[in-house]
Amino acid sequence: xxxxxxxxxxxxxxxxxxxxxxxxxxxxxxxxxxxxxxxxxxxxxxxxxxxxxxxxxxxxxxxxxxxxxxxxxxxxxxxxxxxxxxxxxxxxxxxxxxxxxxxxxxxxxxxxxxxxxxxxxxxxxxxxxxxxxxxxxxxxxxxxxxxxxxxxxxxxxxxxxxxxxxxxxxxxxxxxxxxxxxxxxxxxxxxxxxxxxxxxxxxxxxxxxxxxxxxxxxxxxxxxxxxxxxxxxxxxxxxxxxxxxxxxxxxxxxxxxxxxxxxxxxxxxxxxxxxxxxxxxxxxxxxxxxxxxxxxxxxxxxxxxxxxxxxxxxxxxxxxxxxxxxxxxxxxxxxxxxxxxxxxxxxxx
Ligand SMILES: [Fe+2]
Numbered sequence: 494x495x496x497x498x499x500x501x502x503x504x505x506x507x508x509x510x511x512x513x514x515x516x517x518x519x520x521x522x523x524x525x526x527x528x529x530x531x532x533x534x535x536x537x538x539x540x541x542x543x544x545x546x547x548x549x550x551x552x553x554x555x556x557x558x559x560x561x562x563x564x565x566x567x568x569x570x571x572x573x574x575x576x577x578x579x580x581x582x583x584x585x586x587x588x589x590x591x592x593x594x595x596x597x598x599x600x601x602x603x604x605x606x607x608x609x610x611x612x613x614x615x616x617x618x619x620x621x622x623x624x625x626x627x628x629x630x631x632x633x634x635x636x637x638x639x640x641x642x643x644x645x646x647x648x649x650x651x652x653x654x655x656x657x658x659x660x661x662x663x664x665x666x667x668x669x670x671x672x673x674x675x676x677x678x679x680x681x682x683x684x685x686x687x688x689x690x691x692x693x694x695x696x697x698x699x700x701x702x703x704x705x706x707x708x709x710x711x712x713x714x715x716x717x718x719x720x721x722x723x724x725x726x727x728x729x730x731x732x733x734x735x736x737x738x739x740x741x742x743x744x745x746x747x748x749x750x751x752x753x754x755x756x757x758x759x760x761x762x763x764x765x766x767x768x769x770x771x772x773x774x775x776x777x778x779x780x781x782x783x784x785x786x787x788x789x790x791x792x793x794x795x796x797x798x799x800x801x802x803x804x805x806x807x808x809x810x811x812x813x814x815x816x817x818x819x820x821x822x823x824x825x826x827x828x829x830x831x832x833x834x835x836x837x838x839x840x841x842x
Contacts, residue, residue, distance in 0.1 A: 631715025
């Protein structure tokens with residue numbers, strides 16, 4: 494028998510399978526090729542969501558339900574290959590959340606880790622563990638597992654951000670817990686910017702002891718990340734697959750900012766045409782600046798700012814830019830690295 498072929502189903506074998514099936518037995522040789530595949534085999538398919546359409550429907554949802562009644566007013570970006578499962582990849586969830594002026598998305602906490610990536614509007618805030626941060630376009634904000642968090646919008650414009658969570662991963666382990674707070678907004682006990690000052694200035698408090706896997710910084714401002722890319726690009730040191738790609742880190746241990754989710758920011762120079770790349774972490778991209786396209790296993794997805802697209806595990810992708818462009822992305826890479834099975838392959842020019 495080869496790894497990809499199934500043994501013949503003779504009448505005697507089928508009768509045997511039927512007999513043992515009654516008491517919950519299954520012959521491995523009948524399913525081996527389905528469950529241990531020579532290469533990743535996924536229901537996740539590549540797809541792109543245009544932001545203009547999303548924004549129109551989000552604002553329509555804003556007329557239908559309040560943020561408070563909805564708990565979170567979010568349109569889930571569901572992978573077309575996995576409809577009805579609230580997944581954008583096999584292991585990750587993504588959605589677009591709208592908070593209108595004056596609204597509050599009430600305080601709650603859960604086992605799942607969350608990231609926000611601000612796509613439209615400015616001046617709404619998220620509070621995490623007693624500290625409030627204002628959110629600006631391109632900011633990368635994290636909510637560690639079991640951290641209280643609520644959102645509010647004191648600005649005069651609608652605010653939309655992408656949520657990325659490890660919901661399918663936590664569900665896979667049957668480890669989901671969640672609870673609400675008695676009040677809509679959690680009490681604020683620390684000044685805004687406190688965690689960034691303590692942990693985001695290339696220093697740590699001298700006796701700091703790491704207690705959590707997630708980064709103690711919970712807002713990585715776009716202005717800082719973008720400035721870094723801008724300075725680095727002067728060296729013209731472009732990776733042929735990625736342009737100039739950085740990962741968001743936990744400054745305490747150098748790991749990714751979140752225990753289950755990796756996040757990245759990359760700059761593509763004008764007229765970049767990358768060589769193909771693939772990896773086992775299916776990746777969600779948000780086009781942040783510039784225009785271009787990504788070709789995923791031969792299918793072309795044209796993007797402009799705020800569009801979101803997904804590249805499945807082990808699918809070849811290459812990026813082309815028509816101008817200088819910035820892509821934010823996230824995946825489960827850090828989880829796969831810790832578990833020992835992450836793989837990547839760089840194509841040939
Ligand atoms: Fe939440």
